[in-house]
Amino acid sequence: MSVLDRPIATPGYSEADSYPSHHFLNHSKGFLSWALTLDHKRIGLMYLVGVMASFALGGTFALMIRIHLWNFKDGWLSNQTYNQVFTLHGAIMVFLFIIPSIPAALGNFLLPVMLGTKDVAFPRLNLGSFYLWVTGLILFLTALSVTGLDTGWTFYTPYSIETQQGGAVLAATFGVFVLGFSSIFTGLNFIVTINTMRPPGMSWFRMPLFLWALYATSIIQVLATPVLGITVLLLSAERLLGIGIFDPKLNGDPVTFQHFFWFYSHPAVYIMILPAMGIISELMSVHCHKGIFGYRMIAYSSIAIALFGFLVWGHHMFTSGMADVTTIVFSALTFTVSIPSAIKVFNWLGTMYQGTVSLNTPMLYALAFIFLFTIGGLTGLPLGALSTDMHFHDTYFVVAHFHYVMMGGTLVAFLGGVFHWWPKMTGRMFNDKLGIASAIIVFVGFNLTFLPQFVLGSRGMPRRYATYLPEFQPLHQLSTIGSITLGSGLLLALIVLLMSLVNGKKAPRNPWGGATLEWMCSSPPPHDNFSSAPTVGDPYDFSTIEYDARVGGYVKRT
Amino acid sequence: MSFFLADQVAPYAWFPEGASSFAPQVDFLFTAILWICIVFFVPIVIAMGYFMWVYRERPGYRGSPEALHNTAIEITWTVVPTIVVVWVFWEGAMGYLDMARIPKGTVDVNVTAKKWQWAFKYENGGEHEVIPVENVSAKELPLLVLPVDRDIKIIMRSDDVLHSFYIPAFRAKRDVVPGRYNYMWFHTTKEGLYDLFCTEYCGDNHSQMNAKVKVVSQEEYKKALEKAIQEPEDPLERGRLLYKRQGCSTCHNAGAEGASGPGPSYNGSWGKSVQLESGTEVAFDENYVRESILNPQAKARKGYGKASPMNSYAGKLKDDQIDALITFIKSMENATPAAKK
Amino acid sequence: MAHTTTSDHNHEAHANHGHHDSQHGGHHDHGFSHPMPIWMLLSVFFALLFLTVLTVFQSQFDLGNAEIFASLTIATIKAALVILFFMHLLWDKPLNAIVILGSLIFVALFLGFTLMDAEGYRENLIYNSTIEASQPVDPAAQTAMAPGVPAAVAP
Amino acid sequence: MTAIQETLAPVAIDHADHHHEHPSWLAHHFDDAEQQYDSGKLGMWLFLVTEVLFFSGMFCAYALYRNRNPEVFEFCSSFLNEKLGAINTGVLLFSSLTMAWAVRAAQLRQHQLLVGMLGATLGCAAIFLGVKAVEYSHKMEIGLLPGKLYVAQLDGVHGPHKGYLEFICTIPAICTALCAAYAIYAFATKSLFHQRVAGPMLVAGLCFFGGVGLGQYLEAQEEASKGHGGHGGHQEHHAMVEGHVEHGSHEHAAASESAHTAENKTASEMAANASIAMGGSPDVYIAPNELRTPNADVNQRSMAGLFFSIYYCMTGVHAIHIIGGMIVITWLIVKAARQEFHEQYFGPVDNVGLYWHLVDFIWIYLFPLLYLIT
16 A cells, blocks of 8 residues: 555545554554564554653652652661662663653654655664663663662762672663663664665755754764773673772772763763754644744754764763863863754744744643753853852752753653654544643643752752751752652653543544654554655645645645 | 742852852852843743744634744854853853962861761861761761861862762862872851762762861961860770761761661670671670771671671771770670661 | 776776665666775785784884884774775775764774873872782672682782 | 575576565665665674774773883783784784685675685684683783782792683583584585585684694793793893882882892792782781882782783673674575575675674784783
């Protein structure tokens, strides 16, 4: 069955085209047809379930932290347990949730469809990286259940060498190693797919900006992640054999470990945020029904962020005792990366100007993203400036800053993206009113949780503290209240999505009015995406896309 | 946003009171950045809200679908933020250079960090005292006494893992890295009692690894120095002082004092026979206590094999100091055993 | 250059043969495969062997600080021979060359910054003269070692 | 009919006229052979990029600690057998040649030659590992172990720890035995396909032990020349330790002075004495930290241990790559014995070749950096 052979809004148009009886979800049946699938869409969906489960786990830990911190002392967790909880919160959120969330889950599903190909270049490798991710998950669960990891997600030496939770450190470092390769293979697959498999007509500058963002992300994944691999490998050897490269007791250098670690982990921040920016570019244009402002600027700034992102890792180490010259150079470079991010924010606003803004769930998440990400970005300025960073480093100011970027940025964009492409992935529409309610609750809860933490940090509250001075208690309690609000908003979002599977309307081909290729497929897409190469047009040409009440969605005027 | 502004108006809401020469520069730069942020953020939010309302989808309205592009405005919003961040970088770097360049003629303090206690040693070899504090989970904290209006140089070493020396009131922070010396300095400007935190995660009792900093007049500082080199004659009192000063109290409970973990309590142990991790029993006597101070892992008590390991005190305590500690631990013979957490 | 003599497969034509804008029809018999002539393989191999002998020979002399540069220069020439000929980078798509050479830039960045910093704080280091052998050996370390080896701590 | 003939299905050359008639070697989501080849190749280059960055971490550690303690690296490098390193370099270079030749053979449908070249590559890899096994076991025996396991006494005789070589050789021996069994099966069933696979595998297994023999012979030679009165690395090391004595602190001078006056002034003895002086009774004596002295004695766990950590990490990870390469080459041999490759489909040979050359590439740097420090 060909999807694109027929124009959509011709008189011969039938509903059967829009609501296909045969699609990738029912293409084959049985457990093995999923477990051994090579279909990028099924792999993407499996990732989606996996990362959401990881997020639920990490989120539970987050709530445990916040509830513990309600009292300034004698919280309900012991110090040791608290340390393990915040470590696992960080490690699970970073390695199991944020890094694979958008690229591996949404990216896997969407990249070939948006590009107009049948699959990614290496489908077996794709399935392999999913199972590597699962292995990593199992190793993390081992670290969690057997002893409890207490090193902080950064595994700083020599603490990670000396801690008594050796088994957990080994399991977790090996887990990180495996997850790293999962991430590398995903990135490698995407780069090759975009480079060699674009169909006729899909030139670089006809690619949707989400694909540009994924491409930039993949570059980082391929270049940075191996260094993490060798770092955790050396750390495991450190624990097993005592090789001493990072152990000051054996004349090793712990600051070098930090260099190794952040050479990956700072670019990893852009692995997390770049695809989120890509999603927002899609969401803004589709839900404003208007071509994106400054397409090329956004595309170039994605690549610029990816490359500049490699030059700034030292700003995690300003107080670690780096040499002064390195410190100043890293500070200067840090500011270079702020400019492309600022450009993107302005471009998104420019897209809204004179558009037709549909205030639905994905759009509200996108607007929330812009608000929260701007705060996150701007609060990076006092952290990049050296003298103020001497005060803010390792305080709650940093905690609030990166939560604004990582959670207010990536998570909110991820949710926006999930809502946006949910009809495409599952073929069902969700309840938009409840979705909007979830977006508003998440927004309010988020700010209530993390705004007080800026104040806490600037007043000197250090991070990773199980107990604190009583003067900080009111702000901590405000934050805890916010976190519960936030948690309930996220729960509502999940319920809205799950409810749609039970009683959601069937989704039309193009429910939002997008112009990229995935909206030319049926919802859900057929097994092979496109039986013949699709006709590629401008991904942001909305002039011919109109609402058609007969199908309850948008169609392309011919 | 009103939250931000309200706090801005209230004095010292953003920052604790500044008490070093760095505070004005840091506070100025932060306030400047804050206003820059407001200048960027508020128009963005207003524009967003305005566009959301004016161009909202509604019957009878259809906006333009054409992509806009305006080179002039794009260059503007690239160049203006660039200029701003260059200034911010410059200010920050200048402030940092001030913090990094240690002047001559400083009052030197040796700081040794270990899990989970700060140890301060003054220029005359005297050591810090321990003061009772209220409202934090540690009942007592080491006290660092500093003279007002002097340049202070902090010479830092770590015995075990990474720590970080942070005094919010001084706007000064530096990691304490094992295997090397790290230095920092500041100029005290105001008398008072300030908090000192460890800000680099260091294990179980990281959040209790605090200290107090007391900035006093020159005369009082001299008196404090004299006091610092004295240790009581009475071995029991001396042992009690060492128990607090050397950081034993951060892990071991003695009577009603000290943390309840991760190390075993001294209460009611003396003279009894205790079980070791290896399964054998050993008498808790002078010999055992001395060995446990010098080589803590040799005979770990049962149930503590997995606890965070104690560092050896060999080379750090003199023989008579060890004797004093033994006397002190002996005095806990009949103290009530505290519940182990 | 040697590679121009392997013209039986018309490399120039293929180098520009971008497949995105072509219809992929009408392949030549050999298509995209470019077998290397045997004489070239052998001469590259012997050049590599010669350079190996040279670097061993060179290491006999004490050149002081220049020694590391000399040996690294020879190694780099060898590496270039391997990459350009054995790995066919000379005839490969420019993208692949950019990819591998680009990675070297990032290696340089990583090494450059880390080493620059390590050099910068070198004078602060404390030399730990004796390692505390009283430290118990990690049981994991013992099991990881070969059998028949006693706990390898006491010198 | 033999298996090889069964698999000789006619190879369809895709003229790309029929999009839906994919030959078996062309994956369904690719349009044509060239797209498949280009994708595979770009993927492999990207993988090599990750490999380069993966190794760069260890090169970084190497550069950092060599720059910090050049004398330690000089001292420790003298324990590495230059001859073995050079032989191994030659072996790897030769395997690179055969690998590159194998690509050519695949492109020209020279199926027999292809199997032969891949077999030669496999054999070279095995020789390399055999020599490496001797090197490792020899170092472990005298206690040149990484990090805190470093226990070298350097008293001229092998330490008390024996049996490393036998331990390392267990798995290759089992593999070789399995290969032999497979070869017997192949010849018994007269299956040409199985013979073509089993032959190279058995040869590779035997090559490993050839490598072990070669390594042991050369090590013995080195030992003999050492016994004849100081030669090569150890002599230099002697001079170096003396140099340290002159500049060292008083204690060091005293400790070494006694060594000086001893009858046998071999460097290793002096180093041993120094070692005892520094850490001989570590259970009771824990030296206070002291500021870095540039000429501190180097034969201690705290210094030499770090070099050997780096040595084992770098060469060990490299050896793991060799083993991985051997596995994929074996897979290629199976495919080549089935005559699957032709000018439209030689991507796997080419890509494994790229990987193999990269392994060689890394070794080209490891050899001078570790073995040739003077």
